Every structure is written in C-alpha cells, then in structure tokens.
Amino acid sequence: MNQAFKTIVVCMAVCTILFINGCNIKDQKMIVDQNIEIDNQNWSYNNKVNTDFTIDDAALPYNLYLNLRVTPDYKYSNIFVLIHQTGPDKKTITTRYEFTLANKDGEWLGQGTGNLYNYQVPFKTNYKFPEKGKYHISIEQNMRDNPLHQVSDAGLRVEKAE
Numbered sequence: 001m002n003q004a005f006k007t008i009v010v011c012m013a014v015c016t017i018l019f020i021n022g023c024n025i026k027d028q029k030m031i032v033d034q035n036i037e038i039d040n041q042n043w044s045y046n047n048k049v050n051t052d053f054t055i056d057d058a059a060l061p062y063n064l065y066l067n068l069r070v071t072p073d074y075k076y077s078n079i080f081v082l083i084h085q086t087g088p089d090k091k092t093i094t095t096r097y098e099f100t101l102a103n104k105d106g107e108w109l110g111q112g113t114g115n116l117y118n119y120q121v122p123f124k125t126n127y128k129f130p131e132k133g134k135y136h137i138s139i140e141q142n143m144r145d146n147p148l149h150q151v152s153d154a155g156l157r158v159e160k161a162e
Contacts, residue, residue, distance in 0.1 A: 029162070031055070035067050035155035042147035043154065048084075049139040051156045054132075060160055061126040066099060066139065067155035068119040070110070074150040077102035080142040081154075083123065088133030096142060097123050116152055126161050 032053040039047070055062070066081065078100050086092045099121050102108050110117035129135065137156055141148045 029159040031062070031158040031160070033067070033155075033157040033159075035069070035153040037153050038151050041071065041150050041152050043141045043151040044147040045140060045142075047147075049154045049156070051137050051139075052134065053137075053158055054134050055129045056132055058129050058132045061128055062124075063122055063157075063159050063161045064124040064127060064137075065120045065122050065157040065159075066097070067153070067157055068099070068101075068110075068121070069116050069152040069154075070101065070119075071115055071150040071152060072108070072117070074101070074117075076143065077104070077106070079148075079151075082140040082142045084138040084140065086136040086138075087129065088131055088135070095123075099123075120157060 032051055034051050036049045066083075068079065070079075078098055080096060080098050082094055082096050084092050084094045099119070101110065101117070101119065108117045110119040112118050139154055139156065141151070141154075
C-alpha cells in the first residue's frame with residue numbers, strides 16, 4: 001500500500017510539472033497580453049487604451065489581437081475601433097477595423113456566459129514589425145455612440161506567430 005501511494009504521488013507530481021511547462025510554452029510566445037478596465041463600462045473617444053511593448057526580433061512574424069469584454073446589454077453586433085501604432089521611428093500609422101461580435105440572429109460569438117462576453121480577435125496575423133525597438137499601440141473606439149455603453153474591458157495581445 002505504501003509503494004502504491006508513493007507511485008501515485010510521483011505520477012501526480014510529474015503530471016503537474018508537465019502541465020505547468022505546457023502553460024509556460026504558450027506564455028513564451030506572448031510579448032504582451034493586457035486588458036484595461038473601462039470606467040463605468042462607458043468607453044469614450046478620449047479614453048484610449050494604451051499599450052507599450054518591445055520587439056526584440058523584427059525578422060519574426062507576430063500575431064496581434066484585440067482583447068474585448070462586453071456585457072449582454074451591449075446593443076450592437078459589431079464594434080469599430082481605430083488602432084494607432086507608433087514605432088521606434090515615432091511615426092504613427094492608424095487603421096480602422098470592424099469586428100463582428102454577434103451573429104445575425106443575435107447570438108454572441110465571444111466566450112463566456114452570464115454578465116460578460118470575452119473576445120480575443122486577430123487584426124494582424126504573421127505581421128512583421130518594420131524594425132526592432134519600442135512600440136506603442138493605442139486603441140480607440142470608433143462607433144457613433146460616445147460614450148459607447150456596456151464595454152467592460154479592452155486591450156491588446158501580441159504574440160510570436162508559430
């Protein structure tokens with residue numbers, strides 16, 4: 001009985017180590033993964049979500065995602081955002097994106113139930129930054145409503161592409 005107990009403990013320890021290492025492998029791809037809480041769930045034009053990060057290797061491709069959380073009371077099936085990217089050369093490039101958040105029948109496409117729906121939607125895949133160095137990305141809501149109600153969080157994920 002004592003030997004069986006030791007075997008079980010060793011197996012559990014090995015499984016835990018493998019699980020933790022597997023999680024760390026995914027996180028090793030991550031450059032930044034940030035969500036900023038939106039005050040009172042009212043995202044105004046002047047409340048931009050800002051993220052700074054460093055690219056060490058411009059030869060590698062990267063995936064960039066919009067992180068977003070909305071409540072079930074968000075009244076649109078989409079969202080428009082302006083994404084402002086400033087690189088080491090201090091030049092800013094602004095691009096407007098539309099992201100679909102719900103099907104035509106109103107079913108939310110995000111993860112979650114209850115009071116929040118989470119989205120992590122790509123806006124640049126296999127993207128190569130022009131040069132290595134510090135980057136600043138600013139995300140601005142670009143809907144007609146100001147403020148845009150029922151947006152809980154917004155943010156950015158940048159990861160090395162596989």
